Amino acid sequence: MKGLKVLKGEIGWLKKNGLQVLLVVVLTLVCAVYLFPIYWTVVTSLKTNSEVFSRPPIFFPSSFTLSNFYTSADVFRAVSQTAVGSVPWMIDSTIIAVVATLVSTFLIAAPAAYALVRYIRSSWLARLILFMTMIPEAVFVVPFFIIVAKISLLNTWWGLILVYISFSAPFSTWLLMGFFNDVPKSVEEAAQIDGLSPYQIFYRISLRLVTPGIIAALILSFISCWNELLYALVITYSPFPAGAQTVPLFLTSFIIVEKSFAWGGLAAAGIFTMLPTLIMGIYAQRYLARGLTLGSVKG
């Protein structure tokens, strides 16, 4: 009798919580699938060469080594020794991404977004901005190449920076428009009455009130510049002098050139590449939801 009661209690609990338990199981599986490639890469970077190329593949290596990181760093350095100025590729990527992001967000997107929301209130222009964010890279590759070549900025930082700004600016503008729209008009009007000029209002008041948007724009912009491949490929295609080779190019040339498939080193290089964007992304999750969905959801 008592046993029956306990059983009934258990079934009751299971009925109520059964769904949740099932969900946990399924979700864990899902996350495992999403995280596995990353896990695999991390593990590979820490394996010795013999363990990397083993069949069956080893999921839990018995020994760890950091030599792959040195190797890839070496490769970084070795290749860059032929570069003018001998700057490691990471620094190339960093400088380009940072400069492009800062210029595009503060000098171009923020004022444009503010102007569109408060002064030039045209839905057609807003749609145009949105349109520009969705154009594929491949469409403009040839024209951009020609433009950059014409102003003799091929294979330079500024060449790539200018190109990156051209697709980072519309996106950041679109993102910031939503944020600027949320700034209460009355605060700006109070500033008007207090005597500030429109530009002062923009700089001292409105801009300070869209900080979450700015953060989202900076991070998303940085990530897209950091990860960009096609334009870097095209605009910095000459290996010598490799004045502005970004990390994605390093990885791809590694893959294509290093037919020996030095996967350990490659995995390590991949980790290097991934780390900045991953850390930024996780840290700023909240801010990014809104940006990534192009403002369709006020995540």
Added chain:
Amino acid sequence: MSEVVIEGVTKKFGKTVVLDNVSLKISAKEYFVLLGPSGSGKSTLLRLIAGLEDITDGSIYIGDRKVNDLLPKERNVAMVFQNYALYPHMNVFDNIALPLRVRGRSKEDTTRKVRAVSETLHIYGLLEKKPKQISGGEQQRVALARALVRDPTVFLLDEPLSNLDAKLRVEARAFLKKLQKELGITTIFVTHDQAEATTIATRMAVLNKGSITQVDDPYELYARPNDVFTAGFVGSPSMNLVHGTARRVGSGWEFHNEDLNVELGGKKLESEGEVIMGVRPEQIAVEKGGGGLMGSVSYLELLGSISYVTVNVGSTALIVQLTGRPDMEIGDTARVRFRPEGILLFDTRTGRRIDLAKV
């Protein structure tokens, strides 16, 4: 010196006319109130005076200057918004100091003035805090401080008390009135709350759908409203407004509809016709029992020292004021008596009050 003159001002947003040929003269040092329901154009008028919107037609003068084309900052006006519009990212001191800093005042000067103003408004201890750290009433005073720190010529307030709870609102009203008197600044106050308006105004204008219906001191507006709208809007509970006709009866005149006949006691009109009768609740007396103008009690509102009784005479509902506690209940029969002096008549077609001559 700092009087405000509004001449024939019209404001359109696209095709919509929000203000229609409005003219108004506000004297210096006056505490003037713009009263009206939402959509009447009162806030728009205030914003036109401030310079936040452009005038479609007409002119506005502040002092002797025509300010139509002047930017807000050139007009030397100050404004307090309904939601205070404090700068969220600055502390209270910086909020108040901003107007001065923008005008290039020296640091000592600025600090001195800010301290002085914040002492007057009792917010001296809050100077380091940010707006979201202080209460609603305190925020309001910071908004006031920011407005006053510039010694403006005109002080504009757009429903600044609407966000305060009832008790604070009453205190703030008195505070504002006292402050205004001390500082002697021309003040224009916008509200939709007629009780608030009548309490604080020296003179007020009632707006309806973009036009001014009447400009007068509060008591005149209450006792002698110019039209049906104003009559119904000012005073709470509202004036009783009943449709019917005015006609001769014997040597006198009376108001008549299917439910009532009310003698007009020694007043006459030019001609018979359809009218709207207006009587304030305190001008009607009600007693329990039958006879006379009879009706049934349908509702009671007890407010402590006075009560309001709703009596349905036929299909006409009348609200009557009573001192103390009523001795009747819902469903009882009661009779009403009108005080002839309290009866106002309005033309049904135009809504304007009909001047009644003595017989």
Added chain:
Amino acid sequence: MRRGQALRVGLILASPIIVYFVAFFIYPLYTLFQNAFTSASGAISLDNFRTMLSDPLLSVSLSNTAYYFVGSVALEYGIGFAVAVLLYNYTGRLRSIFRTAIFIPLMVSPVVIGLMWLMILNTNYGPLDYMLSFFGAGGINWLGSQSLAMPSLILANTWEYSPFVFLIIYAGLQTVPQQLYEAASVDGLTRFQTFRMITLPSIRPSIVVAFLLNSIGVLKGFDLIYVLTNGGPGYSTYILSFYTYVVGFSFFQPHYAAAIALLFLAIIGTFIFLMLRFTAVEDYLGLKKGKGE
């Protein structure tokens, strides 16, 4: 502020982006049109478009693109949507951990993703093949066989993009007011009915946006193909974006490339157009005219 003054301020603030717009949008577009309608000899003609009609590589690219598109979007959308619904229904404390985990693929560079999958899909040393061999499906050359290269690509792309769909749908689900569900449970609706009649209609915007953005994203994709297959083996993973690049920079035919680019733009343009139509820009920006008090 007068209309004229306002416009002037706006133009000054927007001047940098206007410069960019002209230099990096109008001008390139102009050169594209110019080049597309110019033959190799320099005369104005429709040669390029005629070539398009008989270009075998182009038709392969187009059919590949269709394959890639349908496969990717179906999987990504389905999985992303399902995961969003799953996580939404989960009410435990691990929620944010799950969400972060699912969010991670979006943060990884496509090039690195290609690299990862290159290693995983390797026949000899990759874990995928190994795990599948337990089901008797091992020893397959994923990236090396013409018939399997595309599915492999789709797989990697799904890993990369389904979190994107997830993000949109999940965020949309969270905007549904709790009270609707409470009303539904009072009215006696089953879970399934609630989902069908309350949840789905409420997230209709997210559903559409997710689909459109997903589609656009898939069509734009370049990096993954370049790294994983470089168009091969053979031409089995040539898709339109990749082909556009190839024509420009491997074949060095700027005129034909321009024509292809325009074609590409036109195709993806339909989705972009739909997206523009669908986005209530006016609401987003508060551009509605109208005045209250």
